[in-house]
Amino acid sequence: MPPRLNIPPVTRILLVALLLQSVLSAAVRYRQWSAQSEIVVEWLTLVPQLSLFYPWTFVTAALVESNIFTLSIAGLTLFHGGRYLERAWSSREFAKFLLVVSLIPNLLCFLVLVMLFTLTRNERWTLTTIAGTIPLQISFLVAFSQLVPAHTVTLFRGILSMRVPKFPLIYIGVVTILSLTPLLTSASLFLALFAFLTSWTYLRFYKTVFPDLDSSQPTSMRGDASETFAFAEFFPGPVKPFVAAFSDQIFNALVAMRVCTPFSPGDASTGQGGSYLPRGAPGGVRAEAERRRALALKALDQRLHAATSTRSSSQPPNQTSDPTISIQPQSSTQTAMTSQPTAMLGETNYNPDHDHEKEVS
Structure with a gap:
């Protein structure tokens, strides 16, 4: 039998919502497509001029991708990054983090586009679609920068090597370039910048700190002063x-x-x-x-x-013929390195x- 994928609950919900909403958005745009106009799904993605009557789009827009390329990257990011962060923080803290880094960047981007329309009177700004997992992706990079700041990632067999905290700015640069192509909208750069600032601010000043189990630290500590x-x-x-x-x-x-x-x-x-x-x-x-x-x-x-312990207590008592294997516990440093x-x-x-x-x- 193939190994079962152990996906935490919040990450599993994210992946299902991303797939269903992206497929639904693609189906609607395919049925209504015409060469003379651009199709938007205002009740699923956030469009400043059209989505005011659909307030849930400030959250759902973060889990809608418009093409197979960005959908594939989003799926891999949520699968690997979501599993790691949810296990490191707990499902509750991970869900709170997702809500903050989805809602606030979308809201700020909405306000910026409205302000640009007010200044330029160009209706294109208020018809720009705000959608995609860009806020979640860069927020994951910021979270990894907090959890493993001393790790160096080596790519292309040692040709490129850099610390984890350098990746958020590189990601913003890539988004800036891709926003000039049809792959990403003009709102993508605003989303990346606001998500970077929002995720860092939340983790730096507001997120509840996981207490040290061997110390008397209070459980109400917040932020990261390191x-x-x-x-x-x-x-x-x-x-x-x-x-x-x-x-x-x-x-x-x-x-x-x-x-x-x-x-x-x-x-x-x-x-x-x-x-x-x-x-x-x-x-x-x-x-x-x-x-x-x-x-x-x-x-x-x-x-x-x-x-x-649960599996050991549930085994039948007569299964004692197998040899006993003693596993020596690893030190914390060795376990951390692997x-x-x-x-x-x-x-x-x-x-x-x-x-x-x-x-x-």
Whole structure:
């Protein structure tokens, strides 16, 4: 028998909704197609001029793809990324994250298109279709940048190698190019930018932190005060100081408006990263990355032990002829090095001190 795919519930719902809505949208556009006009499905995708009477489209539009190419990429992204994030965070936290990164970028893009129509009086802006999984895809990349910031992904047999936090900006560049082609609409770039800012803001300041099972940390901690998840870490080294200075000014303005709450020294030391050490501190990034993976692995180990205990208690007592195999538990570091991010992202190398050595030299 072929192996059964173990897909968590929220990820399974996402995949089914993506397939059904994309097929339904394609069927409607195929039946109403004409060479003189462009067909839009205003009750399934978000069209500023037509979808005001269908408020659910602010959410459903994020799971509608218009062609087989983007549908294939979306399916692979939701399958692999959704499985990993849902298991690392829990289904409830993953569902909250999906709602935030779907609703807010679509709403902001809607407002921008209406504003462009107001300024230019060009009706094309309000007839632009807002749809697609671009907000979810770039939000997954931001989430991976938080969970595995020290991992280096090697592509094309070592020709190209880069850290995980570099992928969101690369993705925005690809979307910018494809938005000039028929594959993506002109709203795609706005969606990518707003989703990048929304997902980082939510994970940085608002998402509930998964508590350390071996410590007395409060369960109401929110955000991630770790240095490796600062906004400037997504940008190349030469521009990091300028981005950091600009983002600090924006953050101070938001704090003054009481939109954001500043991190306290306690948040910095017990945040999701676990170690808020200076960039120059030896081993600081390594300890932070290992702690993050260990937190997710502890939850997975508990579920595996519970499932194993359930199967053992349900076996007939007379089946004792098979030899007993003793499996020695791996250390947390060794388990982290062979954990799921490596299998999903392909060939990865864990070299957290690489950037630091460059900065020192």
